[in-house]
Amino acid sequence: MSNVLAGIGRGQMKVIDQRVKQRRDNFLFYKKSLSQFPGIHFQHELPGALSNRWLTCITVDPLLNRGITRETIRHALDSENIESRPLWKPMHMQPVFKEYPFYGDKTSERLFEIGLCLPSGSNLTHNDLNRVIAVFESCFKNFSKT
Numbered sequence: 001m002s003n004v005l006a007g008i009g010r011g012q013m014k015v016i017d018q019r020v021k022q023r024r025d026n027f028l029f030y031k032k033s034l035s036q037f038p039g040i041h042f043q044h045e046l047p048g049a050l051s052n053r054w055l056t057c058i059t060v061d062p063l064l065n066r067g068i069t070r071e072t073i074r075h076a077l078d079s080e081n082i083e084s085r086p087l088w089k090p091m092h093m094q095p096v097f098k099e100y101p102f103y104g105d106k107t108s109e110r111l112f113e114i115g116l117c118l119p120s121g122s123n124l125t126h127n128d129l130n131r132v133i134a135v136f137e138s139c140f141k142n143f144s145k146t
Contacts, residue, residue, distance in 0.1 A: 020052045022122035026129065027053040030118060033133045037140050039064030056120045057087060059111065068139055070116045076135050087115030 001009075012019075027042070034040045039061035045051050060070040070086060077084045089112055092102035119132060 019122045020054075022124075023053045023056075023120060024051075026120055026122075026124055027051075027056045029129050030056050030058075030132070033129075034058070034136060037065065037136055039068065040136075054120065056118045058116050058118060059114045060116060061114060065140070070114050073136065073139055074116055076139050077132065080131065080135055082132055082135060083119060085117050087112050087117060 031042050034042075041059045041061065043051075043057065060068065060073060062069045074084050074086070090104075090108035091097055092100070092104070093109065093112070119128065
């Protein structure tokens with residue numbers, strides 16, 4: 001690591017607690033606001049652990065919400081100029097690794113299929129977060145639990 005990078009890192013350590021609090025607050029806002037929608041799930045925090053919630057990700061179960069998928073939501077967010085992205089594509093699904101053996105149980109493939117990373121920056125405003133929620137409300141407006 002260069003001296004410049006080390007200096008930047010030291011400077012960031014002075015605000016790390018504030019940044020983690022902002023990220024955790026974003027996660028809690030999303031969890032509270034999106035819990036009304038069927039099929040939206042968040043990763044749980046293990047007992048005794050404290051996640052920095054650096055990135056808020058959800059899973060979208062289309063079987064629980066009449067077919068609203070991760071892609072439905074991602075495209076709706078994109079149409080409002082709100083960046084989101086699927087969870088990372090598993091390494092064994094990357095073209096460069098297609099010829100190599102893979103040992104797994106399809107968990108990573110399923111998470112890639114249904115997972116979505118939401119805007120999570122520590123500089124998000126309340127208005128920014130509400131814009132994201134408004135898109136979800138629009139996606140789910142015709143949903144009925146009956």
